[in-house]
Amino acid sequence: MLRAPYRHAFAAFLVLALTTACFPFQASRGGGQTDFEGPRVVDPADVAVVAGFTVEVVAEGLTFPTGVAFGDDGRAYVTESGYAYGEVFTTPRLVRIERDGSHTVVAEGDNPPWNGVDAWQGDLFVAEGGVLEGGRILRITPGGSVSVLAEGLPSQGDHHTNGPVVRDGFVYVGQGVVTNSAVVGLDSYGFGWLPRFPDLHDVPCEDVVLVGDSFETPDPLTDGDTTVRTGAFSPFGVAAEPQQVVRGSVPCSGAIMRVPVEGGELELVAWGFRNPFGLAFGPDDELYVTDNMYDDRGSRPVFGAGDLLWRVVPGWWYGWPDFHGDRPLTDADHYRPPRRPAPGFVLATHPNEPLQPAAVLAVHSSSNGFDFSRHAGFGFEGDAFVAQFGDMAPGVGKVLAPPGFRVVRVDVGTGVVQDFLVNRDGSGPASLHGSAGLERPVAARFDPEGTALYVVDFGVMLVTDEAPVPIPGTGVLWRVVRSEAP
Amino acid sequence: MRRAGATAAILALVLSVSACTPGYRGEPLSGPLDVSGPLLAEGQRSFARHCHQCHPGAQAGLGPSITPSPVIIRIQVRSGLGAMPAFSEERLPDAELDALVAYLMELSAHGLAVRGP
Numbered sequence: 001m002l003r004a005p006y007r008h009a010f011a012a013f014l015v016l017a018l019t020t021a022c023f024p025f026q027a028s029r030g031g032g033q034t035d036f037e038g039p040r041v042v043d044p045a046d047v048a049v050v051a052g053f054t055v056e057v058v059a060e061g062l063t064f065p066t067g068v069a070f071g072d073d074g075r076a077y078v079t080e081s082g083y084a085y086g087e088v089f090t091t092p093r094l095v096r097i098e099r100d101g102s103h104t105v106v107a108e109g110d111n112p113p114w115n116g117v118d119a120w121q122g123d124l125f126v127a128e129g130g131v132l133e134g135g136r137i138l139r140i141t142p143g144g145s146v147s148v149l150a151e152g153l154p155s156q157g158d159h160h161t162n163g164p165v166v167r168d169g170f171v172y173v174g175q176g177v178v179t180n181s182a183v184v185g186l187d188s189y190g191f192g193w194l195p196r197f198p199d200l201h202d203v204p205c206e207d208v209v210l211v212g213d214s215f216e217t218p219d220p221l222t223d224g225d226t227t228v229r230t231g232a233f234s235p236f237g238v239a240a241e242p243q244q245v246v247r248g249s250v251p252c253s254g255a256i257m258r259v260p261v262e263g264g265e266l267e268l269v270a271w272g273f274r275n276p277f278g279l280a281f282g283p284d285d286e287l288y289v290t291d292n293m294y295d296d297r298g299s300r301p302v303f304g305a306g307d308l309l310w311r312v313v314p315g316w317w318y319g320w321p322d323f324h325g326d327r328p329l330t331d332a333d334h335y336r337p338p339r340r341p342a343p344g345f346v347l348a349t350h351p352n353e354p355l356q357p358a359a360v361l362a363v364h365s366s367s368n369g370f371d372f373s374r375h376a377g378f379g380f381e382g383d384a385f386v387a388q389f390g391d392m393a394p395g396v397g398k399v400l401a402p403p404g405f406r407v408v409r410v411d412v413g414t415g416v417v418q419d420f421l422v423n424r425d426g427s428g429p430a431s432l433h434g435s436a437g438l439e440r441p442v443a444a445r446f447d448p449e450g451t452a453l454y455v456v457d458f459g460v461m462l463v464t465d466e467a468p469v470p471i472p473g474t475g476v477l478w479r480v481v482r483s484e485a486p
Numbered sequence: 487m488r489r490a491g492a493t494a495a496i497l498a499l500v501l502s503v504s505a506c507t508p509g510y511r512g513e514p515l516s517g518p519l520d521v522s523g524p525l526l527a528e529g530q531r532s533f534a535r536h537c538h539q540c541h542p543g544a545q546a547g548l549g550p551s552i553t554p555s556p557v558i559i560r561i562q563v564r565s566g567l568g569a570m571p572a573f574s575e576e577r578l579p580d581a582e583l584d585a586l587v588a589y590l591m592e593l594s595a596h597g598l599a600v601r602g603p
Contacts, residue, residue: 023549023569048514303569304548306539333571359534362542401546415534419512419543427545 030393031402032463046437062475067116082112129160174276185299212242296397365404369443375450379486402428509597529589
């Protein structure tokens, strides 16, 4: 018989086991796992913000908005994606938000998604995701004239060309990887692109050497019951060989690249990212990037990898597909999905030792566009304000409650993350609660004066067991301003 | 009789754990938490480094919300139950764990003070 102190400890242990060890058997409760009947109604009263600020609605009725920037006229320009997960295609557009909240179309495209915009010397610079024809970087005049600065970025897979930021005569973009963790699999079929591009795979920025493991799956591209083996950085159905060298080239997957504002050759800035979505220069003049981390899906699923905010060191490799921050995925106690094998390394050698991120954000929060506060009148100078799109569970893996669907404030010196803008009714999007608050914040940017934070809300995106269901016309542009002096 | 007593003890513990209502709500809903003291500041940084990604703001996300009980937190951190990994003393030293526990208890109490239990 155990003595009393040990009995208590054992009982506590038992309680914990009962309440936490059943994760594999609990249902997913993602923010998109709900119903929605339009039209979307918005009301700032349903949004809670840190004391001393007020929330306003600037514009409604946008379709899949992804970014905002300000022209020389001081007006806001918003990119509408033209594509959303779930294989929903509309028209990518750059729209100007008029003072009465109405939208005027400045330019349209035909190679969506348009994933973000920045402004410089009166022109707008757009990251064209290029899910059909590959990514491009566009320069658009306020009159709507479009020129292509760079093209051929590898954007036809899971992730696209994202988040431009202009600095010192260069346009910087983030290029997402084709897959979840370097292996084309059944999840690629589910995304919709594998039938379109059966030979597509990730391309490293420099030569890499593979361990040589391959992953067996059914072959959804054939009618029979055949199976195939697929290696990392390889087309679907092509196995890897031990010590196989995969040649690197630029443009490449999972990288930050830049091109002169007048156009020219793409240059590599840094690589080894997964989906570098939001880019911004900090008050220290360093480049920062948000990186959407691994999902629990596909042939090489990874569990429990929070999104990262990086301070970018030029030339560095940031760990994808074998690390999460500075931790190896072979740390099985952390990264092994329930009832699945632990991920092993796919690279035989690593280009350099990965760094510690500036901050670790919530798993599956989809931490995206962000900006730094620079004005004492707004407060929190030097902090990053990050828009979190929210989870896509259950497709990306299970969650017990919806992460994201808010704007968080990050102290990049300490890594501390705190809520700044949330729904008053609780976690998850407004559609989950039947309220009129935030749905899916995807970008945040200060106005040129630095006294107002604009938040781009993508709108309603439901997620079923089969696919995401984005709802056109539900996007909103919010604004947060000071109501009391800091 | 002895078995009934043990069952009652476990049931009582379950109820006591259930009574540890988390008060975590975040600054927009509960106002700022004063972490100017070195212990709470260290605990806040430790939480950001180790816990926030699965328990954002100590609330549920990938994992459940954190039970605001020092005993439960310590056992969970060191043992790593279910889907949660264990944190060794090398990875999370005892002094840092003390700060982490202090921060979480303060964070929960702060939220409850605003909302009420």
